[in-house]
Amino acid sequence: METIEERLKAVEQYIEERKLQQITSPLDEKSQVILNEYFLSIKRAFLFTNPSGMDFVYFIGEQGNKTVVMSGQNNLIGYVPNSSTDFINAGANVVTGQQFTDMPNDVMLVLWSTGTVPAGLSTGGVIYYTVSSTGSSFKLSLTLGGVAINFTNNGEGEQFFEIVG
Numbered sequence: 001m002e003t004i005e006e007r008l009k010a011v012e013q014y015i016e017e018r019k020l021q022q023i024t025s026p027l028d029e030k031s032q033v034i035l036n037e038y039f040l041s042i043k044r045a046f047l048f049t050n051p052s053g054m055d056f057v058y059f060i061g062e063q064g065n066k067t068v069v070m071s072g073q074n075n076l077i078g079y080v081p082n083s084s085t086d087f088i089n090a091g092a093n094v095v096t097g098q099q100f101t102d103m104p105n106d107v108m109l110v111l112w113s114t115g116t117v118p119a120g121l122s123t124g125g126v127i128y129y130t131v132s133s134t135g136s137s138f139k140l141s142l143t144l145g146g147v148a149i150n151f152t153n154n155g156e157g158e159q160f161f162e163i164v165g
Helices: 004-020 029-038
Strands: 041-049 055-063 066-071 076-079 087-089 094-096 108-113 127-134 137-141 159-163
Touching: 029 055
Parallel strands: none
Antiparallel strands: 041 055, 055 066, 076 159, 087 094, 094 137, 108 127, 108 159, 127 137
16 A cells, blocks of 8 residues: 555656646747647648539648648548438439538549449549539549449448548
8 A cells, every 4th residue: 555655756756747748938948849749730731622613621730750631621421322311323323312412523532331332333542523413413433524434233331432622
């Protein structure tokens, strides 16, 4: 069992360690080291507008000796094929879902899946473009403004479209 003296010494050591981590204002050299080591610093933000006019914001940041790139928006859209509201229609080659309402043409997407993707499509690394967008539906093309891809089935499992541009 810990004695009162041992516990008091542990508390004093804790207080001293916290003092070492305190940041002063104006920033001294020690405070700058603490900020660089433990906090993310945004170094640059840039805006990208895709051909359909959608804006994407990206940030470049640093923490310690690491550089990171972050997206300024949630760009992952999920759906479950064959549900009552969100689906892929292989007969019409159309992707439909409430989350796609007003999706413009020429948006660059990448498909990810927890199951089997619709035949005719591939996951990760293949960029698709939205074409024939109307309401909450669109078709996919391998080229900007190109011909829609034919699906031969609806796929299985949860599918995700990542907006990449």
